Amino acid sequence: MNLDNLYPSSGNHAVQSMAFAIEWQGELSEKTMHAVHALAPILKPHYPTAVLQKLVMVNVGANPGQTSVVSNTDAIGGVQFQRPGKFGQVGGMMVVSRSNVLVQVNDYTRWKPVLESAMGFFGVVLKPILEEKSISAVALQYVDIFTWKDSIANLDYSKIFRLGNPYLSPNALALKSLWHSHHGFIVESTVPVLNTRLDNINVDIIENQGDRAVQILTSHRATMAEPLRKASDNYLQTIESVENELHAVNKKMLQALLTDEVCRKIDLIDK
Amino acid sequence: MEPLTTFALLVSLAGIPTTLKPTWNTERSNGTSIAPSTLIPSYVADAVGISATKNLSIDSTVNLIGSESLDVLNILSSYADLVDGWDGVDSVAPQWQDLERAVGFVQGIPSSIPLPRPMLSPSGIVGLFWDTEFAYSDVHFDDDNKMSIFIRNRQTGVEHFYDEVAVENLHPDWYFEVFGTLANSYALAA
Numbered sequence: 100m101n102l103d104n105l106y107p108s109s110g111n112h113a114v115q116s117m118a119f120a121i122e123w124q125g126e127l128s129e130k131t132m133h134a135v136h137a138l139a140p141i142l143k144p145h146y147p148t149a150v151l152q153k154l155v156m157v158n159v160g161a162n163p164g165q166t167s168v169v170s171n172t173d174a175i176g177g178v179q180f181q182r183p184g185k186f187g188q189v190g191g192m193m194v195v196s197r198s199n200v201l202v203q204v205n206d207y208t209r210w211k212p213v214l215e216s217a218m219g220f221f222g223v224v225l226k227p228i229l230e231e232k233s234i235s236a237v238a239l240q241y242v243d244i245f246t247w248k249d250s251i252a253n254l255d256y257s258k259i260f261r262l263g264n265p266y267l268s269p270n271a272l273a274l275k276s277l278w279h280s281h282h283g284f285i286v287e288s289t290v291p292v293l294n295t296r297l298d299n300i301n302v303d304i305i306e307n308q309g310d311r312a313v314q315i316l317t318s319h320r321a322t323m324a325e326p327l328r329k330a331s332d333n334y335l336q337t338i339e340s341v342e343n344e345l346h347a348v349n350k351k352m353l354q355a356l357l358t359d360e361v362c363r364k365i366d367l368i369d370k
Numbered sequence: 371m372e373p374l375t376t377f378a379l380l381v382s383l384a385g386i387p388t389t390l391k392p393t394w395n396t397e398r399s400n401g402t403s404i405a406p407s408t409l410i411p412s413y414v415a416d417a418v419g420i421s422a423t424k425n426l427s428i429d430s431t432v433n434l435i436g437s438e439s440l441d442v443l444n445i446l447s448s449y450a451d452l453v454d455g456w457d458g459v460d461s462v463a464p465q466w467q468d469l470e471r472a473v474g475f476v477q478g479i480p481s482s483i484p485l486p487r488p489m490l491s492p493s494g495i496v497g498l499f500w501d502t503e504f505a506y507s508d509v510h511f512d513d514d515n516k517m518s519i520f521i522r523n524r525q526t527g528v529e530h531f532y533d534e535v536a537v538e539n540l541h542p543d544w545y546f547e548v549f550g551t552l553a554n555s556y557a558l559a560a
Contacts (some may be wrong), residue, residue, distance in 0.1 A: 120394050144484035147441050182481055183443055185474075191481030201394050206480045208542040212553045216482035238392065283389030299391040318391050
């Protein structure tokens with residue numbers, strides 16, 4: 100198997116999209132959602148469009164056929180800040196829902212500037228949110244894609260995934276057919292603050308426009324023992340430290356999952 | 371029990387294992403249309419078109435005009451409606467190829483870098499500029515599929531000028547190498 104025919108989605112890295120997320124307990128009030136929406140002019144240099152999302156209520160009946168969607172036209176479900184990307188796609192966005200805020204990056208380049216920009220956006224929207232809620236969890240998610248540009252007969256998963264890696268069933272590596280392997284587990288951590296971390300590593304072998312592709316979704320959510328409050332000193336720095344730790348965890352997981360040769364293709368080898 | 375509840379309740383009743391990946395909605399959108407759950411597009415650019423313009427006080431041999439609106443793509447599109455004489459008898463309408471290059475350039479800017487503002491000279495030269503706390507930069511699109519770039523770091527005073535830069539196939543890393551000074555969005559939170 101010639102790994103030259105395995106193409107990371109972005110050339111020198113495989114990150115198709117990634118996201119930062121912050122969660123809080125309970126749901127934001129309508130007043131706070133309006134306050135978040137009012138921040139649009141500040142965010143406009145990065146996100147020129149701000150869209151209100153409607154809260155959709157579901158009416159659940161006791162019997163089949165009694166379920167229906169009930170719309171409440173006055174309630175805000177979320178605020179979506181968007182910027183244009185290539186080919187009519189959304190280049191990036193930030194979504195503030197009632198229970199979390201998500202910064203999605205569809206044009207990942209390097210960790211440091213992407214993290215710094217996300218922290219800048221969090222710094223803006225967390226001000227009104229922390230008036231009402233305290234932050235309970237910080238999260239990070241990646242979607243990596245590799246596309247195989249050769250016959251499936253020449254595809255050997257053991258050349259992509261490290262033999263004996265702890266995240267995949269050994270059965271998967273011998274297959275030629277499509278398969279998936281989803282794995283989630285909890286880790287107690289003290290870095291950089293006391294937290295309970297949920298790690299997920301979901302590998303899907305998929306057909307993508309006639310080619311076989313490897314999709315790896317990794318997500319990490321640190322639920323902090325002590326929530327971050329408005330009065331917390333340097334809460335943004337704490338969030339940034341947690342995100343840096345989650346990024347380091349992600350890197351180690353992918354290094355354990357992928358062979359050295361594949362790691363080299365995406366510059367994932369420690370120097 | 372009241373029959374009206376939220377979808378979250380449905381989820382909570384489903385017995386989901388605690389190690390399941392959290393359900394942040396990170397589905398990629400195709401096209402610029404809003405997501406199905408997005409019903410109220412209530413916020414649009416406050417100044418579309420070239421009417422909201424003012425003179426820029428930058429060192430230049432041409433009399434540039436710039437827009438206060440940040441909805442850069444809409445304004446670039448509006449430039450296509452201009453005809454010769456749009457700003458006096460000697461003024462020239464921009465070439466649509468230059469407008470397309472400018473749109474492509476903007477769409478390729480990584481989301482860590484703020485969007486620029488458009489500008490158009492009476493001689494029909496399409497340009498973009500940033501004027502932030504950290505840097506001033508402008509980009510001019512020339513007729514031969516090339517562009518020229520000026521950037522001044524306000525913190526250090528260091529200036530760079532790039533000429534004859536090919537507009538096509540610009541990688542995100544290239545944007546960071548040239549415009550990385552603009553990427554400091556921590557200023558937003560200040």
